[in-house]
Amino acid sequence: MTIQNKAKLLRKYRNLSRVLTTNNNMDITFSGTQAYHVPGRINLPIGDFSDDDFITMSMGFCDHELGHENYTNSHWYHEAANRSPYLKGLLNALDDYHQECRLIADFRGTRLTLRKLVELCKEKGIFRVLPDEAPVPMYVQAWVLFKVRSYLEQPVSDIFNDTDKRVLSIFGPKFYTDIHSLLSTEVIDGLVSTEHCFNAAESIFQLLIDWIEDNKAEPDDSDSQSYSSDSDDSDSQDDSSDSDDSDSQSDSSDSDDSDSQDDSRDSDDSESQGDSSDSDDSDSQDDSSDPDDSDSQSDSSDSDDSDSQDDSSDSDDSDSQGDSSDSDDSDSQGDSSDSGDSGSSRTTSNTTDDKKLSNEEVEAIIQALDEYDDDFHDKLISSIEEMAEQHPIGQIIGLPIAKNENSLPLSSDRLIDDNLRGIISRIKNPLKRIFHDQNYVNNSLHNRGKSISSSRLASVVIGNTKVFDSQAIHRSPNAAIALLIDKSGSMDDSDMKMANSVAYSLSTALDGIHGVESLVAYYPLRDQDYVEHLAIVKSFEEKSSIQSFNIGSFGGTPTAEAIQSATSLLMTRGEPRKLLFVITDGDPNSVKDTELAIEEAQALGVKVFGIGIRQVVSGFKDTDFHVIDSTKELVNALTVGLKHAFK
CATH class of the missing domain: 3.40.50.410 (von Willebrand factor, type A domain)
Structure with missing residues (x-):
């Protein structure tokens, strides 16, 4: 550490506290080993003042927190925290954009400081592409964070593009379209207060909750019901019936030249399982049906001179699961009805493959929402404190500053004179x-006045009119x-x-x-x-x-x-x-x-x-x-x- 670097930094912080905030009592201090911001004070740990990274991160943290001091309304953070820690995290990401945007508009020099901070955060892994095993809600929060920071022209567009693709892959096209509309450029431009940020965060939070509800697996869709026995002249369970001259169970019946209702039918010598049907030598695809010797799926019917309703049935060598049917070398999906030689159509779903969330997946998502604690500020503080711990041997670590609450009652132990x-x-x-003797005089020159400075008269011929001397006493x-x-x-x-x-x-x-x-x-x-x-x-x-x-x-x-x-x-x-x-x-x-x-x-x-x-x-x-x-x-x-x- 050099005294000169520390002196320069402290002087700059002093100027920042005076210029960037409307709080005349704002203090910026170096003490202890912790970085923190409380109303009226920003403290930074004593670190290596010859380390450019430490100075960059400290300056960025200082500017960022001064933005919160100026523009953030903490009421909405309390409101969000009372609802959900995840909602507070979304608000934090949006409010960080809001206050930095306003800070840059009011003080243009902070743009470079904040940009350098973001670049350093990328180098240190604070801003990064999420790993594959990250909880599902983390992708939404990261998408929000990097979208608004990209809009602020900070160097995270590469991370946002990757995160954007993952959101589409995980949540599906409908969710993807909806979240883009909830955080469009018009909405981002309208984030002019913490309240507006709260409203936007609340909408995105509700979108995620609705997605979870819409994609919960129904009890009938459990894979546990897809286990059945297959044989000629055997009874079929799980809403299907098999073979000629066999009894029909689970709300369905099958035979040649017969109508099949309530979920499925099977052709001769076929086996029925789990709400689906496939016939020999045929492939069944989403939302399609074929006439003779074809597979019937999900609300479609196929048979010679017969109609099939409500779901589908499977024939030999096919596996059926949750409202879908699979034929040889094919996958079947969807909840639509198709007739022969007709085009394919499907409703848009919130997931890319219409798979429902298992109970375990839902519980994991809910737990991630309840236990959310991924905070940019905490990560930034940890990095600053980690760098401060690497200070050179012999460096002095200032005492942390606290308000004294340990004074003794005057009535018991009086350790001060009575009459002072x-x-x-x-x-x-x-x-x-x-102190009054130290009042100093400031001399200045003006175009008008009562006293002419003789040393300046010679410059009048070259157009200098500021030859009148004046004195100002600063007390x-x-x-x-x-x-x-x-x-x-x-x-x-x-x-x-x-x-x-x-x-x-x-x-x-x-x-x-x-x-x-x-x-x-x-x-x-x-x-x-x-x-x-x-x-x-x-x-x-x-x-x-x-x-x-x-x-x-x-x-x-x-x-x-x-x-x-x-x-x-x-x-x-x-x-x-x-x-x-x-x-x-x-x-x-x-x-x-x-x-x-x-x-x-x-x-x-x-x-x-x-x-x-x-x-x-x-x-x-x-x-x-x-x-x-x-x-x-x-x-x-x-x-x-x-x-x-x-x-």
Whole structure:
């Protein structure tokens, strides 16, 4: 990792958070090992900033999530999730298109970033042709995903074309036609909100449910009923009758010069099985019938001077299954009636071969719908985190950021001074003077004004009319400040009381200075899984509450990791001056990493100050570091430090 690459990326993210969203409080941070998006914050893990793939995927993830921050209405996601996880997946695919389309329209530069993200997703297998063993509903979801992304001119048309062919093969021409009409170009152009995406997803979801219902096998169509015995002068079962002079069973009768009704008839010396009939030396095909010595199938009749109704019958050497008949070397399908020398006709079905879904197949599809969890965002996050885990040895991993909920009740253990008003007043006045003294003047030239710049007069002869000098004084906002407080186990109650009092006094004083925003965080905070976090007790633009600063001590001293996280928070701010105060009582877990973290922060333009509680602390050799033995000494330490910072 190089400091320069990280600085460039963080600056770009800061600009993105300001430009691409309407949320002025949007934070983009680098911390921990996890990527996530919650309202108001996008976090990316610390990775190898010299790796082009990591930067490409991080930038694409950032742009994509900023699109959701701007254009997505989460209400419809809750609505879809309450219906079915699969419906939510369809909505996600369509809403991703919707928000990226609007983001590209509003900010043209994001088109290239998102295209590179898709290309990288193809390389890493996030976007790919589904394997043959994939659950049936996955093909519909993939078809939707790649169709709208192809329409957005992203490089997935090859995957969509393959998926499109598979949808036709699996679901049949009627379903194929219907789904194309449900997601036509006119419909895609109309996906201008999350609600419109929900309506389109709902229609496609219902189409899939109807297809399942239409293709369920009827109980009579089971193959288990196709087993029968064949012999001359034997009784025939499963809706057929065989041989001359034989009894007719299952609603049918067969004989020469007789009419056959209810499902089938067989000619002389023929065997009848499972609702179908074939005669010797004849082939039976879908929806056709032949006169003498021909096979009768599916609602057709064939015999000398006889009519056959309701299904078909089979003769020697034929197998019959579920409303169909097979003759020698032929397959029979369909539910239509044909007469000799007539053309062939059939009704359009939702499947290519009119096969019905078995109970097992239906159950597998329903289970796939109920257990659907194929989410593009999860795959993208996993890839980013996987790359972050491959960071170079020695790289600092910032602490994950969390909202503190572990402050102690003031009524039980009070670890903060009772009366701090005097300290706050003494801190506020010198700080206000220091910051206001840093107001800067911007000189510019105009066509009109009251003061002429003598150095520009000579350029009038060549047509330059901008010779009038003007000055603009920029006062505020001009500073963003973060306070880090060490709450490690080495801090006893008296040390914590001093640290808490210092943090609260400084934060409250800064709140009273117009143009200055501050954040206060304690480290480390351990969760129930013993994972250490950076605990935010006061965010930017939030007022200080004394209750939040009543914090006890526990844990180690991950100062380097805390500085890393605090720096990423400061880099999201638009103020030109950024300051970081670290209040600690002892040496960090790693002196070397602390020095590196401070070096990186300063390379990014963050001024770092160290305040030691009663002792000098290692790792702060390149900073303004002051030791204080009481809260009262804080005023002098801050005054001296800030004056050095603004020289």
